[in-house]
Amino acid sequence: MDNCLFCKIVTGQIPCTKVYEDENTLAFRDIDPKAPSHVLVITKEHFGAIHEIPADQGSVIVQLMNAVTEVVKRENLVSEGYRLVINSGENGGQMVPHIHVHVLGGRSLHWPPG
Numbered sequence: 001m002d003n004c005l006f007c008k009i010v011t012g013q014i015p016c017t018k019v020y021e022d023e024n025t026l027a028f029r030d031i032d033p034k035a036p037s038h039v040l041v042i043t044k045e046h047f048g049a050i051h052e053i054p055a056d057q058g059s060v061i062v063q064l065m066n067a068v069t070e071v072v073k074r075e076n077l078v079s080e081g082y083r084l085v086i087n088s089g090e091n092g093g094q095m096v097p098h099i100h101v102h103v104l105g106g107r108s109l110h111w112p113p114g
Helices: 005-010 059-074
Strands: 018-021 025-029 037-043 082-085 100-105
């Protein structure tokens, strides 16, 4: 998608601080972190949200979660814990209409999140 912020990050038009990258996913530091470790993990292919992934492309979710697992390990969050957040739509708090997982950790995360 031409005007998608995250698509521009994928193509290198907008810089980011990469944490992890593979053929299908990209993980980078959030520019407005809500925890000491706050990484966004995105699909390189544009999907607005989870529900937009066609059923016959379910491997996209597996690839995304594999990348999340790699980020959790690289950020040393396994032993202390972490939170994964996927927002969808305006009322769900999604700021960029491109599927992404927030990986948050490095401090105590309270519930409910707000």
